[in-house]
Amino acid sequence: MSGYTGKILRINLNDQKVTSIDTGAYQQWIGGHGMGSAIFYDLVKDKAICGFHPDNIVTIMTSPLSGTLAPGASARTEVQGIGVQSSPIEWFTRSNFGGRFSAMLKYAGWDGIIIEGKAEKPVWIDIRNDSVQIRKARNLWGLDTWQTQDRIWREVCGKSDFKDWIRFDTGGKTTQTTQRPAVLTIGPAGENLSRTACLIHDAGNASGQGGFGGVWGSKNLKAISVIGTGSIQIANAEALVEARIWAQKKYSLNLDSPEDSWFAVFGRRRPQNVFWKRRRKARLQACIGCHLGCKERTDLGLGNESTCQESAFYVEFNKRKHSGKMTNAVHIAADLLQRYGINAYEATRGLEYIRDLHKKGVLGPGKEIECDLPFEKLGDLEFVEKFLKMIAYREGIGDDFAEGFYRAAKRWGRLEEDLKTGLLYYSYWGLPDHGYDPRAEVEWGYGSILGDRDINEHDFNIYLFWGPSIQKWNGLTPKPSAKRLVQIISSKLVPYENNTSMLNFSEDNIYSHPMAKLVAWHRYYTRFWKQSVLYCDHRWPDFMNTRGEDDQGLTGDGEPIFLNAVTGNNFNFSDGMEIGRKIWNLDNAIWTLQGRHRDMVHFSDYIYEIPFGGGVFKSVGWYYLPGKLNGKWDYISVNGRRLDRSKFESFKTKFYELQGWDPKTGWPNRKTLESMGLAHVAEQLSIKNKLGET
Amino acid sequence: MKGQISRRDFLKITRNLSIGLGVADLVPYPIWVDNSIAAIPVSKGYLLVDSKKCQGCMSCMLTCSLVHEGCENLSFSRIQVIQNPFARFSEDITVVQCRQCVSPTCVEVCPTEALKPDPQFGYVRNIDKEACIGCLACVESCPFSPSRALFNFEKEYALKCDLCSDTPFWKEFGGPKGKQACVEVCPVRAIRFSGNIPLQEGDTGYEVNLRKQGWRFLGYTAS
Numbered sequence: 001m002s003g004y005t006g007k008i009l010r011i012n013l014n015d016q017k018v019t020s021i022d023t024g025a026y027q028q029w030i031g032g033h034g035m036g037s038a039i040f041y042d043l044v045k046d047k048a049i050c051g052f053h054p055d056n057i058v059t060i061m062t063s064p065l066s067g068t069l070a071p072g073a074s075a076r077t078e079v080q081g082i083g084v085q086s087s088p089i090e091w092f093t094r095s096n097f098g099g100r101f102s103a104m105l106k107y108a109g110w111d112g113i114i115i116e117g118k119a120e121k122p123v124w125i126d127i128r129n130d131s132v133q134i135r136k137a138r139n140l141w142g143l144d145t146w147q148t149q150d151r152i153w154r155e156v157c158g159k160s161d162f163k164d165w166i167r168f169d170t171g172g173k174t175t176q177t178t179q180r181p182a183v184l185t186i187g188p189a190g191e192n193l194s195r196t197a198c199l200i201h202d203a204g205n206a207s208g209q210g211g212f213g214g215v216w217g218s219k220n221l222k223a224i225s226v227i228g229t230g231s232i233q234i235a236n237a238e239a240l241v242e243a244r245i246w247a248q249k250k251y252s253l254n255l256d257s258p259e260d261s262w263f264a265v266f267g268r269r270r271p272q273n274v275f276w277k278r279r280r281k282a283r284l285q286a287c288i289g290c291h292l293g294c295k296e297r298t299d300l301g302l303g304n305e306s307t308c309q310e311s312a313f314y315v316e317f318n319k320r321k322h323s324g325k326m327t328n329a330v331h332i333a334a335d336l337l338q339r340y341g342i343n344a345y346e347a348t349r350g351l352e353y354i355r356d357l358h359k360k361g362v363l364g365p366g367k368e369i370e371c372d373l374p375f376e377k378l379g380d381l382e383f384v385e386k387f388l389k390m391i392a393y394r395e396g397i398g399d400d401f402a403e404g405f406y407r408a409a410k411r412w413g414r415l416e417e418d419l420k421t422g423l424l425y426y427s428y429w430g431l432p433d434h435g436y437d438p439r440a441e442v443e444w445g446y447g448s449i450l451g452d453r454d455i456n457e458h459d460f461n462i463y464l465f466w467g468p469s470i471q472k473w474n475g476l477t478p479k480p481s482a483k484r485l486v487q488i489i490s491s492k493l494v495p496y497e498n499n500t501s502m503l504n505f506s507e508d509n510i511y512s513h514p515m516a517k518l519v520a521w522h523r524y525y526t527r528f529w530k531q532s533v534l535y536c537d538h539r540w541p542d543f544m545n546t547r548g549e550d551d552q553g554l555t556g557d558g559e560p561i562f563l564n565a566v567t568g569n570n571f572n573f574s575d576g577m578e579i580g581r582k583i584w585n586l587d588n589a590i591w592t593l594q595g596r597h598r599d600m601v602h603f604s605d606y607i608y609e610i611p612f613g614g615g616v617f618k619s620v621g622w623y624y625l626p627g628k629l630n631g632k633w634d635y636i637s638v639n640g641r642r643l644d645r646s647k648f649e650s651f652k653t654k655f656y657e658l659q660g661w662d663p664k665t666g667w668p669n670r671k672t673l674e675s676m677g678l679a680h681v682a683e684q685l686s687i688k689n690k691l692g693e694t
Numbered sequence: 695m696k697g698q699i700s701r702r703d704f705l706k707i708t709r710n711l712s713i714g715l716g717v718a719d720l721v722p723y724p725i726w727v728d729n730s731i732a733a734i735p736v737s738k739g740y741l742l743v744d745s746k747k748c749q750g751c752m753s754c755m756l757t758c759s760l761v762h763e764g765c766e767n768l769s770f771s772r773i774q775v776i777q778n779p780f781a782r783f784s785e786d787i788t789v790v791q792c793r794q795c796v797s798p799t800c801v802e803v804c805p806t807e808a809l810k811p812d813p814q815f816g817y818v819r820n821i822d823k824e825a826c827i828g829c830l831a832c833v834e835s836c837p838f839s840p841s842r843a844l845f846n847f848e849k850e851y852a853l854k855c856d857l858c859s860d861t862p863f864w865k866e867f868g869g870p871k872g873k874q875a876c877v878e879v880c881p882v883r884a885i886r887f888s889g890n891i892p893l894q895e896g897d898t899g900y901e902v903n904l905r906k907q908g909w910r911f912l913g914y915t916a917s
Contacts, residue, residue: 237863255908286751301782
């Protein structure tokens with residue numbers, strides 16, 4: 001059981017019962033998402049319940065690599081359960097976050113946590129190695145996420161100033177650490193059952209999608225704190241150290257020669273994933289075990305650890321208001337998202353939406369949709385403070401905002417119209433579009449609509465869109481050539497390797513069988529390597545790396561090396577892809593039991609009716625992807641596209657057939673499930689009359 | 695400065711030096727201490743850190759535990775990175791490592807001489823696990839906070855930085871003449887080995903500026 005602690009913590013909030021289950025029972029799934037899906041399948045008898053139902057469970061899973069030296073794989077924690085954000089069905093969904101929670105959980109002796117039931121009154125869970133207590137949260141309920149963590153640190157560690165060893169007596173044994181407990185908590189948004197609420201850990205690590213903050217709120221669960229001082233056994237410690245140093249030296253960013261990494265993900269030349277104006281007095285900040293941080297802490301003391309959409313959220317509003325200059329309001333806005341625990345994508349797309357409704361004269365004081373936000377101050381601190389507070393506390397029209405802006409539009413009677421025009425930029429399952437629009441980057445859109453959420457998986461996006469597009473926007477001829485790039489990437493797409501058509505984004509290929517294979521490969525890869533083994537989306541996969549031999553990145557060889565060193569298994573990349581396929585099939589079976597049918601698998605109307613105008617990139621430049629034009633590879637602009645409904649339907653049929661699912665319904669077939677050892681799932685589907693027929 | 699001095703003189707000199715220089719990021723000036731005069735031979739190696747450069751990934755801690763103990767355990771790491779996620783740069787991270795003290799109280803108090811300078815590895819202060827009785831005297835006597843000597847509560851023996859002279863789970867040759875795993879693994883090169891004795895006043899001499907060209911490339915100031 002190297003890499004595992006051997007037990008999963010099971011907490012039933014109904015009766016405050018704390019038990020554990022043997023990790024071995026789920027070890028075939030390796031960790032993370034695979035284990036979470038299997039546990040959910042076993043424990044939630046009626047999968048058609050809503051996310052706020054007390055019988056819904058939340059799994060919080062680690063991987064064998066959590067807490068180890070494996071690069072970009074030590075820190076992620078996978079959260080699953082029935083979410084409350086999507087529509088028309090609240091899908092069984094997932095989200096994951098970085099930091100140090102998963103590592104600390106392993107050091108405490110747990111491979112994961114299962115939360116069941118609902119506490120009568122607010123509680124928090126206090127884990128100190130083997131000792132697990134469910135404690136009253138009366139003094140925490142109402143605090144923001146940062147205040148909560150600070151309070152819990154002091155509660156667990158006494159008067160420590162965190163400058164010395166802190167000793168604990170657990171289970172009759174004394175141990176010590178210098179570390180603060182790792183706390184995962186909800187803020188006011190979660191307490192007030194917002195469907196946009198996140199789970200927050202440290203300053204800027206969020207389990208953002210799915211509305212799990214609201215799910216915790218419904219369970220009266222404020223926080224989980226864990227401090228661990230135990231050991232994780234490693235099958236081959238020497239191999240792990242050697243592989244880490246080898247991978248880092250050969251493929252990661254070399255600070256003495258950063259230009260060598262001009263095209264790489266594992267060792268990105270510009271590692272910081274922030275979109276606001278950078279400060280010079282700052283440091284990179286990394287999750288535990290990561291070989292290259294993507295976050296920052298600065299001398300400003302604001303915006304700590306916020307990245308990606310939190311950092312981008314208020315920038316454009318703010319700059320527009322201040323003649324192109326950015327003020328500290330953008331950092332404070334990010335901090336407020338973290339402290340209230342609000343999903344940055346909902347906040348961004350939602351704010352864009354109500355701004356546009358205000359411009360149209362539909363929303364505002366005394367308007368059809370009554371809203372007392374001071375739009376004349378949009379871009380100022382005062383506006384964003386009020387906006388986010390309204391969501392977090394459901395103040396005034398904030399009661400609608402807190403439902404997510406898709407449901408808000410429905411309440412206002414505007415949903416159909418605004419999805420037709422695209423004014424409400426929500427492309428799939430009632431969820432905000434990520435910006436990598438389905439009309440442009442189809443693998444992102446298809447993956448999202450065939451799954452349960454905005455995939456937020458940058459595996460192809462970084463190489464195929466960002467790499468060439470940034471170069472084009474700067475007037476450069478993109479390197480490598482489109483032909484070379486697709487050769488390199490396609491060589492790594494095991495088990496569909498060397499099929500370059502899978503990466504052809506020309507209009508005549510986006511509904512093709514090879515494109516179905518690309519989407520399938522992506523589903524399997526992420527389900528296993530990124531969501532079960534928990535390699536981080538920011539540093540994996542490493543398809544192309546200009547520091548590698550012949551520009552070849554680590555992917556293919558790299559992923560199994562670390563897993564095998566930790567577990568002692570003799571696992572190869574294909575083995576992982578096969579488990580990924582199995583997990584994907586189990587997830588689809590769960591969605592089927594929740595009520596999915598192929599007829600509901602479609603995008604919002606504007607995706608089919610309005611040509612893609614560049615979306616969030618329209619002021620920057622055209623959206624480029626590799627494609628074949630007149631038989632030759634090039635980076636082609638995909639602006640102006642819209643998806644064709646009937647062709648997308650034919651694409652779905654190809655995809656379902658490739659999966660071995662019934663193309664009439666999208667439901668899994670018995671033969672397919674049985675071939676993967678999921679006969680019991682087939683049986684359940686059969687009982688519910690939801691088994692595919694062909 | 696070169697010459698033969700006693701340990702008492704040495705401490706006086708370094709105290710004066712630290713007052714006179716008052717610059718935290720200077721590379722330590724080489725100081726000669728004659729081992730025939732010093733009661734305990736000085737170590738021929740030291741770890742220096744740049745806590746402003748540290749990215750807080752704790753890879754050094756994970757590696758230290760791994761190469762010495764064969765498992766992952768932050769509490770077994772001889773180098774400790776302590777961070778407050780809510781604090782501003784540069785108050786948010788503290789890195790503490792064993793100083794290989796010129797006058798090591800941990801060596802002086804060890805009742806079984808399990809902790810002593812290791813002549814095979816440049817007199818690095820090393821612990822013989824077999825001889826350690828787990829009395830915690832070294833841990834409690836360390837004048838620095840947190841104590842740079844620590845304890846394996848699972849196997850009940852003391853742990854201390856040996857500059858990787860004894861790493862059963864790493865094939866590299868360690869010690870002052872070899873490699874140190876934390877130096878090798880640090881992704882941003884915020885840890886450096888030095889053969890010179892750092893200033894012995896507080897942690898000043900052990901904190902250096904390792905932010906060179908590459909750091910500016912990342913957009914950060916080196917000062």
